[in-house]
Amino acid sequence: MDKEITKIVVFGALDAGKTTFVEVLSGEKLLLKGEHGRITTSFDFVQIDYKNYLIQLFATPGHRRFSFMWDTLARGMECAIFLIDSTVGVSPVDYELLLFIKKYEVPYIIAANKSDLVNLPEDEIRKKLEVPDEVPIIYTSALANQNLDHVMDTAISLINNYNCKEKGEIYV
Numbered sequence: 001m002d003k004e005i006t007k008i009v010v011f012g013a014l015d016a017g018k019t020t021f022v023e024v025l026s027g028e029k030l031l032l033k034g035e036h037g038r039i040t041t042s043f044d045f046v047q048i049d050y051k052n053y054l055i056q057l058f059a060t061p062g063h064r065r066f067s068f069m070w071d072t073l074a075r076g077m078e079c080a081i082f083l084i085d086s087t088v089g090v091s092p093v094d095y096e097l098l099l100f101i102k103k104y105e106v107p108y109i110i111a112a113n114k115s116d117l118v119n120l121p122e123d124e125i126r127k128k129l130e131v132p133d134e135v136p137i138i139y140t141s142a143l144a145n146q147n148l149d150h151v152m153d154t155a156i157s158l159i160n161n162y163n164c165k166e167k168g169e170i171y172v
Helices: 018-026 068-074 092-102 122-129 148-167
Strands: 004-012 044-050 053-059 079-085 108-113 137-139
Touching: 004 018, 004 092, 004 148, 018 044, 018 053, 018 079, 018 148, 044 148, 079 092, 079 148, 092 122, 108 122, 108 148, 122 137, 137 148
Parallel strands: 004 053, 004 079, 079 108, 108 137
Antiparallel strands: 044 053
């Protein structure tokens, strides 16, 4: 059986852990990184064979100076993973990124990253970002590989539910 190709994009502010998230999920260090210091200046990309899916996982640069790339990377995405740096809390850039993601009308997950260092309360995230209860918030640590599989399983489930609703079907 051929695996279904799925595009997922990881968004997040500067230093939220996007590159580490992508590397840990893929199990490999990225060979080519568009970095200057600790700032990603292009985008990250890995292809992951995950369950019955071939996931094309992109991570955007987090610095506003490179926001012109966000739209290009978002085209064709089926789900967004939105990383928040728990050590910083919800920032103005986070709010801007969430508004950007919402305009694509795809399912998304909020991953409160670096939760091994700081536990950012879920109600604070929901209140500051005005996120409804249906949006999953998952506490992660990319460095410790904490809950990354849970994020991917949730993304696949959201994509399947969204696709079934579009077709008028029910996904279990």
